[in-house]
Amino acid sequence: MTRQFERQFLEALSTALDGRGWQAVLEPRLGDLRLDALIIKDGFTLIVETHFAVREARSSWVLDLADQVLRFERLLSPAAGAYGLLVTDAEVPSRLVAASARYPVVIHQSSPNQGMDEFIEDICDTCESLIRRRHGASTVEQTELFGDSNISSNKLGSLPTGNLSIAASGFSYHSREASAGDRSENEVELQIEQLTNILGSHHPTVLSLRSELAQIRQSEEMYREVIDDQLRFLGTDSPDVLDTKTALAALLSQKGKQNEAADLYLETSRQAIDIYGPNSQKSLILLNNLASAYVALGRAGRAVEIYSDILEKRVAALGSDHPDVVLSQNNLANTLRELGRTQQAISIFRQALDTSRRVHGLEHPTTLTVQNNLASALVEAGALGQAIALYEETLADRVRVLGEDHPETLTARNNLAFAYMESGENERAVPMIERTLADRVRILGEDHPETLTARNNLANAYLEVGQIQRAIDLHKEVLEERSQLLGPNHPVTLNSRNNLGNAYLMSGSPERSTALFSDTLALCREVLGPDHPDTLTAQGNLGLALQGEENFEQAASVLNDTLHRRMRLLGPNHPDAIQSQIDVALVQAQSGDYQEGARLLRVAEESCVRVFGPDDAKTQWVRRARERLLGM
Numbered sequence: 001m002t003r004q005f006e007r008q009f010l011e012a013l014s015t016a017l018d019g020r021g022w023q024a025v026l027e028p029r030l031g032d033l034r035l036d037a038l039i040i041k042d043g044f045t046l047i048v049e050t051h052f053a054v055r056e057a058r059s060s061w062v063l064d065l066a067d068q069v070l071r072f073e074r075l076l077s078p079a080a081g082a083y084g085l086l087v088t089d090a091e092v093p094s095r096l097v098a099a100s101a102r103y104p105v106v107i108h109q110s111s112p113n114q115g116m117d118e119f120i121e122d123i124c125d126t127c128e129s130l131i132r133r134r135h136g137a138s139t140v141e142q143t144e145l146f147g148d149s150n151i152s153s154n155k156l157g158s159l160p161t162g163n164l165s166i167a168a169s170g171f172s173y174h175s176r177e178a179s180a181g182d183r184s185e186n187e188v189e190l191q192i193e194q195l196t197n198i199l200g201s202h203h204p205t206v207l208s209l210r211s212e213l214a215q216i217r218q219s220e221e222m223y224r225e226v227i228d229d230q231l232r233f234l235g236t237d238s239p240d241v242l243d244t245k246t247a248l249a250a251l252l253s254q255k256g257k258q259n260e261a262a263d264l265y266l267e268t269s270r271q272a273i274d275i276y277g278p279n280s281q282k283s284l285i286l287l288n289n290l291a292s293a294y295v296a297l298g299r300a301g302r303a304v305e306i307y308s309d310i311l312e313k314r315v316a317a318l319g320s321d322h323p324d325v326v327l328s329q330n331n332l333a334n335t336l337r338e339l340g341r342t343q344q345a346i347s348i349f350r351q352a353l354d355t356s357r358r359v360h361g362l363e364h365p366t367t368l369t370v371q372n373n374l375a376s377a378l379v380e381a382g383a384l385g386q387a388i389a390l391y392e393e394t395l396a397d398r399v400r401v402l403g404e405d406h407p408e409t410l411t412a413r414n415n416l417a418f419a420y421m422e423s424g425e426n427e428r429a430v431p432m433i434e435r436t437l438a439d440r441v442r443i444l445g446e447d448h449p450e451t452l453t454a455r456n457n458l459a460n461a462y463l464e465v466g467q468i469q470r471a472i473d474l475h476k477e478v479l480e481e482r483s484q485l486l487g488p489n490h491p492v493t494l495n496s497r498n499n500l501g502n503a504y505l506m507s508g509s510p511e512r513s514t515a516l517f518s519d520t521l522a523l524c525r526e527v528l529g530p531d532h533p534d535t536l537t538a539q540g541n542l543g544l545a546l547q548g549e550e551n552f553e554q555a556a557s558v559l560n561d562t563l564h565r566r567m568r569l570l571g572p573n574h575p576d577a578i579q580s581q582i583d584v585a586l587v588q589a590q591s592g593d594y595q596e597g598a599r600l601l602r603v604a605e606e607s608c609v610r611v612f613g614p615d616d617a618k619t620q621w622v623r624r625a626r627e628r629l630l631g632m
Helices: 002-018 059-076 094-100 116-137 185-199 204-217 220-233 239-254 258-276 281-296 300-318 323-338 342-359 365-380 384-402 407-422 426-444 449-464 468-486 491-506 510-527 533-548 552-570 575-590 594-611 617-630
Strands: 023-026 037-041 044-051 082-088 105-109 143-146 165-168
Touching (some): 002 023, 002 037, 002 044, 044 059, 044 116, 059 082, 105 116, 185 204, 204 220, 204 239, 239 258, 239 281, 300 323, 384 407, 449 468, 449 491, 510 533, 533 552, 575 617
Antiparallel strands (some): 023 037, 037 044, 143 165
């Protein structure tokens, strides 16, 4: 009789929950799991266990149900988590209520003389409360750190010192902190099969798992198939659609398809604003991703506008000491560096670092990332002593907290080495960079992308200290391996082509450099577009190679076009635009027109004073070059 009553109760509960958007599966069988019911909404699953006609609740009920929840999560990894709901009319001792708080279990007890309808309505309210609590506490909208240790130069004479960005990740609907890499393809496929048998092929949880499988396989096609099904079965306003589109955009960006990624981020950010409002966390995260995509496309000015707006909204909503404000400050400051607004970036980095130290502590990853970025900005500003001190502090902290072999430790050592090199301490710098490469090979293997980055960095270091043939040989290896690993048209591969061309030019072989830069420029225009910053870098490098061949007329034409494009796209205060002014002036002078060269160097000097200051090393170099020309 009790089992019949429980069945009637579950059927009545199922009907009531159906009116609130829940789906109930009664008495499912999952391997050796025998459950009374699963009730599911927006990927969140409640395992229902019923006990009626018993005098007093038992602790074993809580323990057994908690075990079922954990086993269920391991078996099927429900997209928004699982929880246990123990329903009983037995007396529940206070000690048991307290004990249940330690487990993913809630106890719902009927009140004396409570009617069935009222009891079921109360349980429905409990279910709604649990899903609100779970979504509020889960990592639906989380940010993550990612480091860019690609300290690679594709500009003649430049040695970047690192740029670690803090960007918003895609939305995660896993209650546990897991990524696709935590589980094998076979495990996810099995989960899809099992849940499809219970819930159907187009249930939100199944679709979310298919999205996870697309991430494991790095498949654009699978992502697009999932998006089509989510739009058809869940509607355009579903958070799951935004989740999958964001994941696809991240994959496109990873593959170097920045234009497609930016278009998708723009689309999802507009949808989030329409659904959740312009100040919601989802909207701000997607706008952050859009700004990151714009930076990758060279649209740093537009990215600064977006980052500034995000920062203003987060300060207004969260206060100046909130961790998300630190992330926004970091991203804004990094983008200001892209525009050459170094002093403004340093000021914002200092604010972010002070807040992060206060909020997170001295050794938190966010603190160390911001500290690294401040050091990089100080290098750019010529404050090498301050920068080296910060890099040394960051390296010591990362060694102590993460260990000698952690990727972030290796990146910190690499950045410190390049700062030493910038200060002229080559005898300290090169062995550190060689050690970083050896560690990458030992930890990650010969063909890992970060190992190739370390090889690229070492090649640039060899070039800087005059070991040009070693640099050429190493750049050749990196270019060949990146072409095989990423493809010949990937932006990172194109960067390697530029670096090898630079090495050829410095070796006194401008004809080899010209041929390589010409091919690279054609590929950049095809892959990135004619106005992308990397395309303009390749174009400027081609102009310098033509200048090295003493083909001054063609070199001046190429360099002038580069200058006009940079002025139009980046503005007169961008470091790349100023470098183009210097390049055009020097090619005019080298062609024999000293007066015009000196006049153009005067314009470039005025730009340097305005942007970098009168005592900056570049300003002084341009001033001396102009004075030498006037003395001829």
